[in-house]
Amino acid sequence: MKLLLKAVTIASAIVATPVLAQTWTLDPEGSHLAYGSIKKDTVGEVNSFTGISGQVGSDGKADIKIDLSSVETNIDVRNERMIEYVFQKAGTASLTAQFDMAELSALSVGETTTVDVEAMLSLAGADVEFDTEMFVARLSETAVMVSTNDMVFISTEDAGVDAGIDKLMELADLPGITRTVPVTARLIFNLDDKKAEAEPAAAVATAAVSVEGDVKAGKKVFRKCSACHKLDEDRHTVGPSLYGIIGATAGQAEGFRFSKQLQESGIVWTPETLTTFLADPKGAVPGNKMQFRGLKKEADILNVIAYLRAETQG
Numbered sequence: 001m002k003l004l005l006k007a008v009t010i011a012s013a014i015v016a017t018p019v020l021a022q023t024w025t026l027d028p029e030g031s032h033l034a035y036g037s038i039k040k041d042t043v044g045e046v047n048s049f050t051g052i053s054g055q056v057g058s059d060g061k062a063d064i065k066i067d068l069s070s071v072e073t074n075i076d077v078r079n080e081r082m083i084e085y086v087f088q089k090a091g092t093a094s095l096t097a098q099f100d101m102a103e104l105s106a107l108s109v110g111e112t113t114t115v116d117v118e119a120m121l122s123l124a125g126a127d128v129e130f131d132t133e134m135f136v137a138r139l140s141e142t143a144v145m146v147s148t149n150d151m152v153f154i155s156t157e158d159a160g161v162d163a164g165i166d167k168l169m170e171l172a173d174l175p176g177i178t179r180t181v182p183v184t185a186r187l188i189f190n191l192d193d194k195k196a197e198a199e200p201a202a203a204v205a206t207a208a209v210s211v212e213g214d215v216k217a218g219k220k221v222f223r224k225c226s227a228c229h230k231l232d233e234d235r236h237t238v239g240p241s242l243y244g245i246i247g248a249t250a251g252q253a254e255g256f257r258f259s260k261q262l263q264e265s266g267i268v269w270t271p272e273t274l275t276t277f278l279a280d281p282k283g284a285v286p287g288n289k290m291q292f293r294g295l296k297k298e299a300d301i302l303n304v305i306a307y308l309r310a311e312t313q314g
C-alpha cells in the first residue's frame, strides 16, 4: 500500500507537467496493487486490492483511496479474516503525497524515467511515511503509468497491523507469517477525456506557458542565455537585449545587427513561437545567427519564458 502512495505521488508529478496541468484520474482497470506474504518460511502468496481509486491534482497533490474490503487473497474466508483482523474493518486506507514536479515535467510521450517519491499511508489509524523509487512512463498525451521500481518493504508493525497478523496465525494454525511485506504497484492515470477533447493541445500548452511557468526555475535556465543576452532595455551584447521580447516582432530591436533570416521572418514572439524557437533555434529559423543548440526540456522553455515575462514585462 505504501508503494501505492508513492506511485500516486509520482504520477502527480507527471500530471503536473506544465502542458498537462489538469486533474488526472486513476484508472482502476489498468492499475494493480499487490503485496506478498510468506508463511512457514516457504509458502509465498500474492494478495491484491481490486478497489483503488484516486486523483492527482494540477498542484501535484496525490490522493488515493484503497478499499480494504476489496482485498483478494483467492480464498473467501481468508479475505474475511484479512478485513476483520488485519485491516480492522477500517474501510479505506488513504495514500497522500506531494510531488516536486520540476523533475518530471520534461517527460514527453514514450519517455520513461525514475523518480524519488515521498508519501504517507494512513491505515487503520496508523500513518506510515516512506520513500521509494518509482518508474514512470508517459504512455500518451493523456495517460501516464507509474510503477514501483523495486519492491517496497513495509513493516507490519509500522502499519499497525501486527496484532491482526498474530490473530491470523492463530486462526490458521501457522507457525509464522513474515513481518515485512513486499509491495508492488502499477498505476495508470488518465487525463479527463472530456477536458482533453475540449481543449486542443496547443491551447493547453499556451495556458500552461502563461500560468504554470516557474519564474525561479526560469532564472536558472536563463544562465544558459545570459552569456549572450541581457535583459536591460537596448543593452545588446553577443545577442540582442531580450527586454520586452514577448509580443515583439522578431529582429526589430534597435541597435542590434540581426541576421536577415530573423529580421525578415515576420515572427511575433508569443509563448508558442518562443517555444518552437527555443527548442530548436536552427530548425525554427534556418540561417539565423544564434549559436545555441536549444533547450531540450519543455519545462525549461516554459520556465525561461515565465522568467523573461516576469523580469521585463511584469
Ligand code: HEC
Residues within 6 Å of the ligand: 221, 222, 224, 225, 226, 227, 228, 229, 238, 239, 240, 242, 245, 249, 250, 251, 252, 253, 257, 258, 259, 261, 262, 263, 269, 274, 278, 287, 288, 289, 290, 291, 292, 295, 304
Ligand atoms: C551564444 C550566444 C547565444 C545564446 C547562448 C543564446 N542566444 Fe538567443 N540570440 C543570439 C543571437 C546572436 C541572436 C540574434 C540571431 C539573429 O539575428 O539571427 C539571438 C536571438 C534570440 C531571440 C530573438 C530576439 C529578437 O529580437 O527577435 C530570442 C527570443 C532569443 N535569442 C532567446 C534566447 C534564449 C531564451 C536563450 C537561452 C535559453 C538564448 N537566446 C541563448 C545569441 C544567443
